[in-house]
Amino acid sequence: MTLFDIVIVGGGMAGASLGAHLAADARVLILEMEAQPGYHATGRSVAFWEETYGGPAVQPLTTASGPLLESPDPAFHDRSFLSPRRTLHVGRAEDAPLRDALLARFAGKVVLEPVDPAPLVPGLRPDWTIGVLEASCRDIDVAALHQAYLRRFAAAGGELWLSASLLAARAEAPGWRIETSRGPVCCGLIVNAAGAWADEVARRSGVAPIGITPLRRTVVQLGVPAMPSPDLPLVMDLRAGFYFKPEGPGRVWLTPHDEDPSPPCDAAPEELAVAQALARFEAAVDWPVTRIEHKWAGLRSFAPDRAPVYGPDPDVPGFFWFAGQGGFGIQTAPAAALLGHALISGSALPSAIAGLDAEPYLPGRLR
Missing domain, CATH: 3.30.9.10 (D-Amino Acid Oxidase, subunit A, domain 2)
Known part of the structure; x- marks a missing residue:
């Protein structure tokens, strides 16, 4: 039986960005059902960063992500992910x-x-x-951003399993036993970053869907x-x-x-x-x-209210939602990943997103 602290379901931009932060402090596995990560929504983005896109619920995440995309940590990427557009x-x-x-x-x-x-x-x-x-609108180099997160994840010791689906999961103290198409694994926390499949992943884990x-x-x-x-x-x-x-x-x-x-x-x-x-x-x-x-x-x-869903399931311990990004998951990825990491680790929000309010994004609002 393979043991991990955290299993992230989905290797698109959501799972890769959050995994890149979590892997620094935990043993993390990303399960990606396709033969390549980012095959679905991430690989089909029209690739722009626009602060009004998505409305007032999304704008704080987009605005906070702008500087992180424009001037990334040189250890993460050596140039801006953005280019002029309007x-x-x-x-x-x-x-x-x-x-x-x-x-x-x-x-x-x-x-x-x-x-x-x-x-x-x-x-x-x-x-x-x-x-x-x-x-202020900019184009985003989506492929470069996604690959940079995957490189950071791998460099921190994270494991990525391709062509690996979550078939079923059940709570077993002190965490979860997950049956995957590549064999069983155990972990303490499941992160649902499965995009269009988010509600299905919840069902397979015995968690009530939230209407994504x-x-x-x-x-x-x-x-x-x-x-x-x-x-x-x-x-x-x-x-x-x-x-x-x-x-x-x-x-x-x-x-x-x-x-x-x-x-x-x-x-x-x-x-x-x-x-x-x-x-x-x-x-x-x-x-x-x-x-x-x-x-x-x-x-x-x-989600039903069209705001992203970030946070622990209110009814099932050890199940974390990181989904419902609509068409805005690329432009909000840096801020959302920092927010997700803080919520999982219990740490204070870092300075880059210190002004964000997590409350509008918590899944409990939908139950």
């Missing part, structure tokens, strides 16, 4: 109330500037007259040779009907902002969502699309 929130004349609500919601928290959108996006169709500039729902998000990569510049901002519809961002010269990543309920799975794009994305893009800009180069889908997993 966001332009756009709308038509009738969307003025949405602009005003956005400005009010983040007043004093995020710098937002009402602007004329036309000069910022050449080719924007003339009915898009409302703009709000969020200059996977929602499919479709993304298409378009060839648009007439796009004026690869340095244009991320363009986000105030009505949440689409967003798109340049991904190099003549290339755009585009989503129709869909959120269709899905079982946990290897998500695939729906043709209707692809068609909706193209129609909404062509209604926003006059850049001809020459081809669809690639299309994919990922699952964004939400």
